[in-house]
Amino acid sequence: MRQSVRVKTLKIDDRDVGAREDQTLLEVCRENGIFIPALCHLDGLTPVGACRLCLVEVKGQRRLLPACVTRVEEGMEVNTATERLKKYRRQILELFFSERNHICSVCVSNGHCELQSLAQQLGVDHVHFPYRYPRLPVDASHDRFVIDHNRCILCTRCVRVCDEIEGAHTWDVMGRGINARVITDLNKPWGESESCTSCGKCVHVCPTGALVEKGRSVAEMAKRRQFLPYLTLMREGKQ
Amino acid sequence: MTVEELHDIAMSEREAQGEYLHHIHVCMAAGCLSSRSDKVKEALEAEVKRCNGEKKCLVKGVGCMGPCAAGPLVSVAETGTMYRGVTPEDAADIVQSLGKEPVSRLVYPTDTPFTQRQVKVVLENSGKIDPERIEDYIAADGYSALLQALTSMTPAEVIEQIVRSGLRGRGGAGFPTGLKWTTVAKANGGRKFVICNADEGDPGAFMDRSVLESDPHRVLEGMAIAGYAVGASQGYIYVRAEYPLAIKRLRTAIRQAERQGLLGNNISDTQFSFHVDLRLGAGAFVCGEETALIASIEGKRGTPRPRPPFPAESGLWGDPTLINNVETFANVPPIIRNGGEWFARIGTEKSKGTKVFALAGRVVNTGLIEVPMGITLREIVYDIGGGVPDGRQFKAVQTGGPSGGCIPEQHLDMPVDYESLVQVGSIMGSGGMIVMDETSCMVDVARYFMEFCMTESCGKCIPCRVGTAHMFDLLTKISEGRATADDLALLEELCDLVQNTSLCGLGITAPNPVLSTLRYFRDEYLAHITERTCPAGACQMRR
Amino acid sequence: MRTDFVNPSPPSEDKRWRLVDATMRRHGRQSHALIESLHTVQESFGYLDEEALRYVAAVLRVPLSHVYGVATFYHFFTLKPPGEHTCVVCTGTACYIKGAASILSAIAQAEGVKPGETTKDGKLSLLSARCLGSCGLAPAVVFDGEVVGKMTPSLVLERIRGWTSRDGRGTA
Numbered sequence: 001m002r003q004s005v006r007v008k009t010l011k012i013d014d015r016d017v018g019a020r021e022d023q024t025l026l027e028v029c030r031e032n033g034i035f036i037p038a039l040c041h042l043d044g045l046t047p048v049g050a051c052r053l054c055l056v057e058v059k060g061q062r063r064l065l066p067a068c069v070t071r072v073e074e075g076m077e078v079n080t081a082t083e084r085l086k087k088y089r090r091q092i093l094e095l096f097f098s099e100r101n102h103i104c105s106v107c108v109s110n111g112h113c114e115l116q117s118l119a120q121q122l123g124v125d126h127v128h129f130p131y132r133y134p135r136l137p138v139d140a141s142h143d144r145f146v147i148d149h150n151r152c153i154l155c156t157r158c159v160r161v162c163d164e165i166e167g168a169h170t171w172d173v174m175g176r177g178i179n180a181r182v183i184t185d186l187n188k189p190w191g192e193s194e195s196c197t198s199c200g201k202c203v204h205v206c207p208t209g210a211l212v213e214k215g216r217s218v219a220e221m222a223k224r225r226q227f228l229p230y231l232t233l234m235r236e237g238k239q
Numbered sequence: 240m241t242v243e244e245l246h247d248i249a250m251s252e253r254e255a256q257g258e259y260l261h262h263i264h265v266c267m268a269a270g271c272l273s274s275r276s277d278k279v280k281e282a283l284e285a286e287v288k289r290c291n292g293e294k295k296c297l298v299k300g301v302g303c304m305g306p307c308a309a310g311p312l313v314s315v316a317e318t319g320t321m322y323r324g325v326t327p328e329d330a331a332d333i334v335q336s337l338g339k340e341p342v343s344r345l346v347y348p349t350d351t352p353f354t355q356r357q358v359k360v361v362l363e364n365s366g367k368i369d370p371e372r373i374e375d376y377i378a379a380d381g382y383s384a385l386l387q388a389l390t391s392m393t394p395a396e397v398i399e400q401i402v403r404s405g406l407r408g409r410g411g412a413g414f415p416t417g418l419k420w421t422t423v424a425k426a427n428g429g430r431k432f433v434i435c436n437a438d439e440g441d442p443g444a445f446m447d448r449s450v451l452e453s454d455p456h457r458v459l460e461g462m463a464i465a466g467y468a469v470g471a472s473q474g475y476i477y478v479r480a481e482y483p484l485a486i487k488r489l490r491t492a493i494r495q496a497e498r499q500g501l502l503g504n505n506i507s508d509t510q511f512s513f514h515v516d517l518r519l520g521a522g523a524f525v526c527g528e529e530t531a532l533i534a535s536i537e538g539k540r541g542t543p544r545p546r547p548p549f550p551a552e553s554g555l556w557g558d559p560t561l562i563n564n565v566e567t568f569a570n571v572p573p574i575i576r577n578g579g580e581w582f583a584r585i586g587t588e589k590s591k592g593t594k595v596f597a598l599a600g601r602v603v604n605t606g607l608i609e610v611p612m613g614i615t616l617r618e619i620v621y622d623i624g625g626g627v628p629d630g631r632q633f634k635a636v637q638t639g640g641p642s643g644g645c646i647p648e649q650h651l652d653m654p655v656d657y658e659s660l661v662q663v664g665s666i667m668g669s670g671g672m673i674v675m676d677e678t679s680c681m682v683d684v685a686r687y688f689m690e691f692c693m694t695e696s697c698g699k700c701i702p703c704r705v706g707t708a709h710m711f712d713l714l715t716k717i718s719e720g721r722a723t724a725d726d727l728a729l730l731e732e733l734c735d736l737v738q739n740t741s742l743c744g745l746g747i748t749a750p751n752p753v754l755s756t757l758r759y760f761r762d763e764y765l766a767h768i769t770e771r772t773c774p775a776g777a778c779q780m781r782r
Numbered sequence: 783m784r785t786d787f788v789n790p791s792p793p794s795e796d797k798r799w800r801l802v803d804a805t806m807r808r809h810g811r812q813s814h815a816l817i818e819s820l821h822t823v824q825e826s827f828g829y830l831d832e833e834a835l836r837y838v839a840a841v842l843r844v845p846l847s848h849v850y851g852v853a854t855f856y857h858f859f860t861l862k863p864p865g866e867h868t869c870v871v872c873t874g875t876a877c878y879i880k881g882a883a884s885i886l887s888a889i890a891q892a893e894g895v896k897p898g899e900t901t902k903d904g905k906l907s908l909l910s911a912r913c914l915g916s917c918g919l920a921p922a923v924v925f926d927g928e929v930v931g932k933m934t935p936s937l938v939l940e941r942i943r944g945w946t947s948r949d950g951r952g953t954a
Binding site for chain 2: 812813814815816817818820821842844848851852855856857858859873874875876878879880911912913914916917918919920922928929930931932
């Protein structure tokens with residue numbers, strides 16, 4: 001397994017950094033303490049480049065590139081925090097808030113929500129896109145867990161953790177576009193799922209209050225993710 | 240099959256057809272079929288039989304002749320006479336007139352710019368050969384390019400001709416085809432694939448369908464040549480399930496080519512094997528995007544993934560994959576036959592060859608046309624298209640479908656090439672060209688395309704998923720006279736966001752119809768907002 | 783890992799399952815045959831019901847949620863049984879410019895259905911299509927699989943009334 005991995009040097013925000021050639025920009029930035037927001041990305045799961053929050057500017061590239069799937073290259077010059085990027089990130093967060101119902105004050109994940117904390121961090125103090133507020137169901141048919149589609153941002157972390165780590169593939173996405181929604185099995189109540197192992201991984205990787213444990217009240221639902229890097233390593237046979 | 244055997248088939252087919260004194264061609268492509276050209280063909284055959292003329296007159300079903308709106312179309316090959324709007328009752332008159340004066344009440348004039356301004360490369364056989372008979376294609380030099388490539392050219396030499404031809408992708412973006420082939424040829428990997436993108440999804444475009452219905456072997460031949468050039472032995476055609484006739488003819492063509500040994504193992508006794516399978520699309524415009532198309536062939540939801548890696552390195556099942564569209568592959572056989580330089584002489588400096596357009600909308604002659612690159616839009620709309628009917632005023636011509644834009648009168652003298660169209664805010668696109676007159680409201684048109692993008696968005700990335708929905712709502716608000724200046728500012732802000740942050744081409748280009756109409760017809764938007772009226776009279780005001 | 787599953791048998795004796803089996807077999811019962819298999823199911827049965835989704839999932843060994851995700855992603859697939867007759871109005875650009883919207887609203891008024899819906903008596907399913915490729919004949923409408931060009935609202939309603947009255951009862 002341990003072949004000689006070459007090292008690349010690149011410039012991020014005018015800082016010289018070194019990286020292994022198989023690393024992504026996001027990994028290198030986080031290693032070097034450079035903040036890059038991301039909601040769909042989670043260490044240990046296949047990156048999908050869907051939330052667009054980690055877009056960065058790379059010199060010589062016409063388009064913005066998602067740091068989570070962009071590999072480092074020798075001599076790359078990357079900017080992660082230009083005014084333009086900050087503006088887009090705020091606008092994207094606003095799109096998330098406007099898509100469904102994200103009223104923090106009544107949410108069990110209030111104070112433990114990645115969407116909320118990113119908004120605070122990036123200074124999103126209001127949403128100037130019209131709220132869509134579709135009326136979406138809350139499925140509490142499972143013994144231990146609840147899914148509230150109103151809080152779901154379609155990051156697909158639950159889909160990936162269930163497929164890649166637990167191996168159950170209970171979750172997937174149905175429909176498309178603005179009507180897309182996560183489902184269990186044949187879009188049946190979660191509690192009736194034939195494939196769900198009730199392992200709870202989906203709940204703990206969910207960045208918002210969409211997937212939560214039953215019996216939690218407002219602001220009580222903190223997520224535990226320590227298991228993920230370990231399980232990933234085990235699956236890859238590196239331990 | 241050897242070169243000699245191919246030659247023999249061609250000769251005997253030509254001889255067999257040459258024995259007939261008269262050749263009546265009946266269009267059997269979907270356009271004319273929907274106005275019952277099959278009944279016309281039956282009537283003509285019955286009439287010929289009644290006159291005991293089966294040995295003298297051949298009635299042949301052929302592909303698209305072009306002016307689809309004038310169908311059913313019939314032509315007499317030896318005189319070039321074309322008849323329009325033919326009914327079964329006209330059969331007797333047409334058969335009786337053979338060798339004499341044509342039936343004047345049915346004649347479709349062919350000495351007009353519609354016919355004369357066109358240059359046929361891709362459509363050279365359309366309307367002339369029977370798409371359901373491989374012999375007819377072979378008689379028209381079909382498969383000679385493939386055998387030429389296999390027996391007397393190296394893969395590198397084939398690619399060299401494609402590079403020299405200057406051919407660029409006809410799917411819309413115009414990426415140099417030769418460069419794409421080179422990349423796939425050089426990619427490491429034992430297994431490679433060739434995919435033909437026939438998921439023609441632009442609402443207002445039917446070029447690819449017409450090519451597949453009229454000359455399916457041409458596409459198979461182009462794919463096989465590509466397979467030889469890049470080192471692939473398996474090809475897939477991803478075709479819309481909405482095109483049943485094209486699917487049927489492709490299936491027939493594949494079967495025939497396999498039987499003749501022009502597809503399959505060890506073609507022409509060489510080491511080269513090439514198989515082609517069909518995969519049916521299922522109604523998702525986003526599958527025109529390469530990575531989404533690949534996901535769909537793999538049996539998954541057609542959602543795109545970030546590039547790089549490009550399919551040329553990592554495509555279908557992770558193997559190097561060449562994806563070109565129907566028209567691109569259809570250009571390949573004539574390029575190999577006549578040489579890259581021959582092709583490069585047609586067109587402009589940077590855009591070589593011809594382009595097939597589906598001309599439709601508010602224009603006198605609607606149908607399928609093939610023109611040299613560099614022709615002006617004015618020539619297409621006014622000379623070939625015959626201008627706007629009913630004495631109405633031209634307003635704009637839309638190219639590139641939901642990824643393109645509306646081009647106004649002031650740019651009509653611009654040459655049609657990839658770069659010029661981008662400069663005026665549109666794109667070449669796959670070839671839909673819709674003419675609009677004063678009765679079309681530009682806000683309504685933008686709203687129409689945004690609705691399309693919203694429903695076709697796969698939903699994977701947030702800017703496209705939510706941004707297109709917001710933009711559609713704002714455009715609806717404007718078209719109903721309920722919007723304010725702030726709404727217009729918000730619309731422009733969303734255009735910038737969606738264009739710059741979306742994951743794939745669908746989202747990136749979704750704002751184009753809005754941006755181009757705002758650029759040339761801002762006053763129409765303002766009329767809806769400040770005066771709450773629709774200058775074109777198309778929108779219903781709600782306030 | 784051992785993968786010697788027993789292949790599940792079709793849900794019923796219905797002969798149409800043989801067509802579905804043939805498609806799956808042709809593709810070696812691989813998971814990538816999912817879309818092709820769903821096409822065959824819809825061609826044979828008219829729509830995709832839960833039984834069919836489960837059967838295809840079991841034979842191809844694809845997770846249920848994946849099958850459902852695919853079946854709902856592609857608009858060509860329908861999970862509801864179609865009406866006795868279907869009318870597809872093309873809403874491609876050329877047809878839109880030439881009045882497809884007025885055809886749809888005329889049908890909505892006369893029959894009370896929007897695209898994607900079936901009348902209450904199950905006589906008529908109305909669908910809209912994104913370009914049939916018959917732009918030269920715009921606006922185009924498909925009546926039970928037959929494409930007819932240069933349509934007007936009144937011509938379309940005439941055809942639809944032909945269906946509903948010929949079949950005895952009127953529409954709901």
